[in-house]
Amino acid sequence: xxxxxxxxxxxxxxxxQILRSREMLVMIFVFPIVELLFLGFxxxxxxxxxxxxxxxxxxxAESRELVSAFSSTDRFDxxxxxxxxxxxxxxxxxxxxxxVVIPAHFGRxxxxxxxxxxxxxxxxxxxxxxxxxxxxCSGIIQxxxxxxxxxxxxxxxxxxxxxxxxxxxxLRHRMxxxxxxxxxxxxxxxxxxxxxxxxxxxxxxxxxxxxxxxGTLEQxxxxxxxxxxxxxxxxxxxxxxxxxQMAISLVxxxxxxxxxxxxxxxxxxxxxxxxxxxxxxLGIFISTWSSSQQQAMFFAWFCMVFMLLLGxxxxxxxxxxxxxxxxxxxxxxxxxxxVVRELVIxxxxxxxxxxxxxxxxxxxxxxxxxxxIAFRKRV
Amino acid sequence: xxxxxDLTKRFGSFxxxxxxxxxxxxxxxxxxxxxxxxxxxxxxxxxCGLTRPTSGRAEVAGLDLARRSEQVKRSIGYMxxxxxxxxxxxxxxxxVFYGGLYRLGPQTxxxxxxxxxxxxxxxxxxxxxxxxxxxxxxxRLALICALTHDPPVVFLDxxxxxxxxxxxxEFWSVISDLAASGKTVIVSTxxxxxxxxxxxxxxMRDGISAAQGSPAELKAAHGVGSMQELxxxxxxxx
Numbered sequence: 001x002x003x004x005x006x007x008x009x010x011x012x013x014x015x016x017q018i019l020r021s022r023e024m025l026v027m028i029f030v031f032p033i034v035e036l037l038f039l040g041f042x043x044x045x046x047x048x049x050x051x052x053x054x055x056x057x058x059x060x061a062e063s064r065e066l067v068s069a070f071s072s073t074d075r076f077d078x079x080x081x082x083x084x085x086x087x088x089x090x091x092x093x094x095x096x097x098x099x100v101v102i103p104a105h106f107g108r109x110x111x112x113x114x115x116x117x118x119x120x121x122x123x124x125x126x127x128x129x130x131x132x133x134x135x136x137c138s139g140i141i142q143x144x145x146x147x148x149x150x151x152x153x154x155x156x157x158x159x160x161x162x163x164x165x166x167x168x169x170x171l172r173h174r175m176x177x178x179x180x181x182x183x184x185x186x187x188x189x190x191x192x193x194x195x196x197x198x199x200x201x202x203x204x205x206x207x208x209x210x211x212x213x214x215g216t217l218e219q220x221x222x223x224x225x226x227x228x229x230x231x232x233x234x235x236x237x238x239x240x241x242x243x244x245q246m247a248i249s250l251v252x253x254x255x256x257x258x259x260x261x262x263x264x265x266x267x268x269x270x271x272x273x274x275x276x277x278x279x280x281x282l283g284i285f286i287s288t289w290s291s292s293q294q295q296a297m298f299f300a301w302f303c304m305v306f307m308l309l310l311g312x313x314x315x316x317x318x319x320x321x322x323x324x325x326x327x328x329x330x331x332x333x334x335x336x337x338x339v340v341r342e343l344v345i346x347x348x349x350x351x352x353x354x355x356x357x358x359x360x361x362x363x364x365x366x367x368x369x370x371x372x373i374a375f376r377k378r379v
Numbered sequence: 380x381x382x383x384x385d386l387t388k389r390f391g392s393f394x395x396x397x398x399x400x401x402x403x404x405x406x407x408x409x410x411x412x413x414x415x416x417x418x419x420x421x422x423x424x425x426x427c428g429l430t431r432p433t434s435g436r437a438e439v440a441g442l443d444l445a446r447r448s449e450q451v452k453r454s455i456g457y458m459x460x461x462x463x464x465x466x467x468x469x470x471x472x473x474x475v476f477y478g479g480l481y482r483l484g485p486q487t488x489x490x491x492x493x494x495x496x497x498x499x500x501x502x503x504x505x506x507x508x509x510x511x512x513x514x515x516x517x518x519r520l521a522l523i524c525a526l527t528h529d530p531p532v533v534f535l536d537x538x539x540x541x542x543x544x545x546x547x548x549e550f551w552s553v554i555s556d557l558a559a560s561g562k563t564v565i566v567s568t569x570x571x572x573x574x575x576x577x578x579x580x581x582x583m584r585d586g587i588s589a590a591q592g593s594p595a596e597l598k599a600a601h602g603v604g605s606m607q608e609l610x611x612x613x614x615x616x617x
Contacts, residue, residue: 009479017467219463222427223480224452 002232006225010233014207018237027203028241032195032249039191040184040257047132048074053081053096060107062148066118069144070100075136087121097123098133110148177346184257189344190313192249193337196242197307200276202300204238204283209296212287227375235280242276243269262347268340270350271357275336277364284371307333332363380405380532380563381426386435388421388586395421397586398435403565403579405531408558410577411567412606414614417583419567420460423534426565427457440532453481456530460537462521466510470501470520473509474527481528488527495523499549515546522550526557533557535566539573551576571606580606582613589613 018024052070056063070076079096087099101119109116120137122130178185211217211234220230246269253259261268282303290296310317310324311333317325328334339356342348350357381403388396396418403409411419424430426439428448437444440454464473471489478488496502499519504512509520522538535554539547551573554564558578566577574580575594582590582597590597590613594606603609 003482005482005484006480009476012479013465013468013472013476016472017465020467214463214466215459215461216463216465218429218459219457219477220480221429222452222455222457223477224449224482225480226449 002226002229003224006229007233010225010229011236014233014237018241024203028199028245029248032191032245033252035191035195036188036249036252036256040188040253047129047136049077050075050098050129050133050136051079051096052076052133052137053079053085053090053099055081055083055085055087055090055099055101057104058102058106062107062110063102065148066100066102066106066141066144069140073136073140075133087119091121091123097126097129098137100137110145111152116145185259185345186341188249188253188257188259189340190337192246192253192344193311193333193340194308194313195245195249196272196275197279197333197336198304199245200238200242200279201283201286201303202297203241204235204280205286205290205296205300206293207238208234208284208287209290209293212290213292227372231284231372231375235283238283239276239280243272246272259344261344263343264349267350267353268343271336271339271343271353271360274357274360274364275332275339277368278332278360279367281364281367281369281371284375285367288371288374307331310334312337332360332367335359335363380407380440381409381565382438383426384436386422386425386437387433388418388425388430389433394586396425396432399586399588401581401588401591403563405563406558406561407579408554408564408566408577410574410580411565411583412571412574412580412610412614413567413583413589417614418586419583420536421586422583423457423536423565423567427455427534428452453528454531456525456528456533458521458525458533458535458538460540462518464509464517464521464524467508469506469508470512471505473520473524477524478527483528491527491529492523495519495526495553498553499523515542518542519546519549522553530562532563533565535564537567537569539568539570547573571610574606574610582610584614 018028054067054070056067067078071078076098081090081096081099087101090096090099099121101121103117103119106116106118108114118141120134122134124130208217211220225233250261283300286296286299286303290299309315310320310328310331312328313333317328317334320328335356339353339360342353381401383399383401386396386399386401387394399418399422411422413419421430425432426437426444428444428451431445439451442451442454444451465476468476474492475485475488478485478491483491493502496505499516501512501516501519504516504520509517512520518538518541522535525533525535539550542550547570554566555576557564566573568574577594579591579593580597581588590601590609592600597609598604598606601609601612603612
């Protein structure tokens with residue numbers, strides 16, 4: 001038999017304590033925004049403002065046109081180079097991350113369609129940046145050449161594209177769901193997933209252990225309040241706060257980054273709810289095995305590190321070795337991350353995520369159920 | 380109101396309570412005396428349902444502890460050595476919270492606590508955060524929290540440790556009134572002059588009952604003049 005008055009009494013007390021604690025309020029309302037700002041702006045695979053030098057041995061109208069084609073984008077910042085420089089000296093001295101060498105007679109060869117050649121030399125220390133800048137360079141050079149040829153004779157363009165560039169097949173890449181390849185679009189749903197996890201798992205565990213530390217848990221055990229009433233009273237506030245945090249993060253993700261969930265928002269909250277069963281359950285587990293807030297903090301972060309690394313927040317799980325993927329499959333955050341991204345970025349509906357829902361529900365049932373059963377033994 | 384039969388609690392190879400037999404009646408003030416580690420607190424914790432005995436039986440408020448611990452919890456009040464209050468809540472909020480756990484509405488809790496607050500002259504602290512009020516008053520508040528739901532059995536684990544003589548006198552006057560109104564009060568204490576206020580006492584040593592009876596009987600039986608002497612004789616084995 002569950003007593004409402006006991007639960008209401010608990011909820012009132014929890015909210016009073018939370019609202020009265022400045023650290024708690026900061027954690028709940030300021031952290032999401034700060035994390036969003038930091039991670040949203042800082043954690044980025046986007047390559048912009050790559051320092052690029054030109055070694056122009058041609059000094060023709062065409063070569064100057066080419067350079068100006070590069071200067072009209074924010075992907076590259078053109079840095080000056082001396083005629084005495086070589087690609088090696090430029091890269092070695094960190095003046096540029098990429099060098100485009102325009103050989104003598106480039107303009108003449110271009111006009112004659114006599115195999116105009118260009119060389120791109122990249123600093124491969126940061127492989128990711130090098131690969132992406134190389135692709136950018138090729139793109140700009142290709143469109144430069146198209147434009148040049150078109151302005152002379154459209155037939156030349158047809159000849160060129162047909163023969164030399166793609167061997168007759170006109171490949172066009174189109175990135176769906178995130179056409180600009182903005183990493184904020186990828187990272188922000190991840191931050192939402194992480195925040196929800198921290199609040200529900202860490203804060204609930206800390207709050208339960210605190211009762212142990214100050215001796216009130218013992219006092220509570222002498223009262224007729226049941227384990228279920230106690231856990232409902234302690235956890236419902238963090239369950240609600242997780243939703244508030246999620247709403248705040250989504251609103252700020254939109255205001256700051258223009259990231260807006262394209263999918264079904266009620267579905268997002270429904271999934272989060274199921275996921276919260278798991279994290280709240282883990283929170284109870286952690287509190288059951290800890291006798292001080294430090295210990296709880298340690299356990300919670302131990303779990304968090306695994307959940308984060310194997311959660312696909314930064315490193316795609318699909319790229320991991322099979323054994324690690326098997327471990328990642330039992331990481332609830334991994335599944336939740338997929339769901340949040342699908343819902344926010346791809347605009348998936350509930351039915352596409354049917355399996356993930358069942359998986360999260362199974363995790364939730366096991367974690368929450370198990371932890372509620374285990375809770376008694378330690379108090 | 381309380382009866383134990385061969386109550387025993389072991390922690391590994393250490394026996395904290397060894398075959399304890401007790402019979403405490405309604406309206407009695409029963410004192411648990413003993414040195415640190417003699418098993419007083421463990422016994423109280425068992426009787427409150429916080430610790431399960433290794434063997435033996437116990438009845439509290441006429442209910443078997445092992446089988447009906449939930450009903451037992453409704454019938455007891457407990458004040459632990461470390462008064463379990465929420466420092467970041469106001470005095471009033473602590474009372475309302477604990478009252479609520481016993482299914483009392485906020486107003487009922489405050490009404491029940493009012494006479495005690497008046498008696499301890501601490502109404503002025505009602506809207507203060509507990510962390511702001513002096514330690515002696517926190518201890519009084521802990522006592523009030525254990526009493527608002529009118530339990531027939533009250534356990535006080537060293538309620539007067541560290542309080543000034545004035546507060547100690549107030550505590551004992553409340554305890555006497557509780558007993559007079561038919562409640563059973565179990566008090567553990569270090570202060571032997573307090574033992575004199577008990578109707579009966581149990582002196583524990585190494586988990587066993589070294590002596591049991593009224594202070595007058597015990598003093599006469601052992602030929603000593605004060606509880607202090609009796610305690611030194613029995614509890615510390617000197």
